[in-house]
Amino acid sequence: MQESFVDSAPIRNLLDRAAGLDGDGGDARLKAIMRDLLEATARVIVRHDVTESEFWGAVKYLQDSAGEIGLIVPGIGLEHFMDLYMDAKDAEAGLAGGTPRTIEGPLYVAGAPLVEGPDVNLTVDPDDTTSLYMTGQVRGPDGEPVRNAIMHVWHADSQGWYSHFDPTKEQTPFNNRRRIKLGDDGRYAFRSKMPKGYSVPPGGATDVLMKAVGRHGNRPAHVHFFIEAPGYRQLTTQINFGDDPFAHDDFAFGTRAGLLPVPMRQGDSASITFDFEMQRAVDQEDEKFSTRARLEV
Known part of the structure; x- marks a missing residue:
């Protein structure tokens, strides 16, 4: 899969909505940061062809590591x-x-x-x-x-x-x-x-x-x-x-x-x-x- 997939209209629309850019509420600075962070994550997933198991393994690691974030x-x-x-x-x-x-x-x-x-x-x-x-x-x-x-x-x-x-x-x-x-x-x-x-x-x-x-x-x-x-x-x-x-x-x-x-x-x-x-x-x-x-x- 080419990384340009992230630039497609459906994905751009998803990321905009997930970051709250389609609404007036919320903190504008946080929404802009969230939008960039989501896009960067999506690009990493596509660039490295992250599998579903790898994705959820990473989520579990984050859940389990809360006590050691510092x-x-x-x-x-x-x-x-x-x-x-x-x-x-x-x-x-x-x-x-x-x-x-x-x-x-x-x-x-x-x-x-x-x-x-x-x-x-x-x-x-x-x-x-x-x-x-x-x-x-x-x-x-x-x-x-x-x-x-x-x-x-x-x-x-x-x-x-x-x-x-x-x-x-x-x-x-x-x-x-x-x-x-x-x-x-x-x-x-x-x-x-x-x-x-x-x-x-x-x-x-x-x-x-x-x-x-x-x-x-x-x-x-x-x-x-x-x-x-x-x-x-x-x-x-x-x-x-x-x-x-x-x-x-x-x-x-x-x-x-x-x-x-x-x-x-x-x-x-x-x-x-x-x-x-x-x-x-x-x-x-x-x-x-x-x-x-x-x-x-």
């Missing part, structure tokens, strides 16, 4: 694509510089304790592994210290589990999670226990898909950050440990140039010095978080 989206590169798209729009608008954005991932939890001080401890549970010390400064585009910044930090434990998502249920709420209120000098310092990279749940929907396309489902050890401050663009980023074996082969495509510090390891401790540079906000919307659904406890 892993599947970064795993298939769409979350990283959004970062690249936003970068391209920034460049088009003449906005450049600053610490690179990268994926948030699905494991942020709102409401972590807000703390101050030059030496914040993220890890409250026993964890017999290397200690991590991380320090640096949050600066603006002209090198000025960013005042009144709040740094959200979260990472896994030495087994690769995140508090609130740990299937062992052994972690204290908000273990390895804090919001740090920075001083006028924009400097931060925290200590914790060294996180380990994780893999997607064995046999789960993400694992099934990765294996089907010949890929693995591993992430390197990493630490997540949100940084917010009045007058600056909210920053979503993370560092991947540059000496991790998956540092350049992250299944979630979170690795970006400039975000790969190598910990200085000595005995049972390791340290990282990393400075963040924020862009100035164009308007108040720039200062806000995206409206992505996030866990609140």
Whole structure:
């Protein structure tokens, strides 16, 4: 079957009606997006001669994978694509510089304790592994210290589990999670226990898909950050440990140039010095978080 089948009058009429284009109600932007999405799907079906069994197999996979959508989206590169798209729009608008954005991932939890001080401890549970010390400064585009910044930090434990998502249920709420209120000098310092990279749940929907396309489902050890401050663009980023074996082969495509510090390891401790540079906000919307659904406890 030729792909031009999708351009035939009966199919165009079907797609128009399915997207609601034949009526005045509904959201015009959503209807336009829906129309393009339906056509793209139809073209894939025809181009690859998708069988009825394959079609319904895909539908079942989507039904079964609902609990892992937060892993599947970064795993298939769409979350990283959004970062690249936003970068391209920034460049088009003449906005450049600053610490690179990268994926948030699905494991942020709102409401972590807000703390101050030059030496914040993220890890409250026993964890017999290397200690991590991380320090640096949050600066603006002209090198000025960013005042009144709040740094959200979260990472896994030495087994690769995140508090609130740990299937062992052994972690204290908000273990390895804090919001740090920075001083006028924009400097931060925290200590914790060294996180380990994780893999997607064995046999789960993400694992099934990765294996089907010949890929693995591993992430390197990493630490997540949100940084917010009045007058600056909210920053979503993370560092991947540059000496991790998956540092350049992250299944979630979170690795970006400039975000790969190598910990200085000595005995049972390791340290990282990393400075963040924020862009100035164009308007108040720039200062806000995206409206992505996030866990609140």
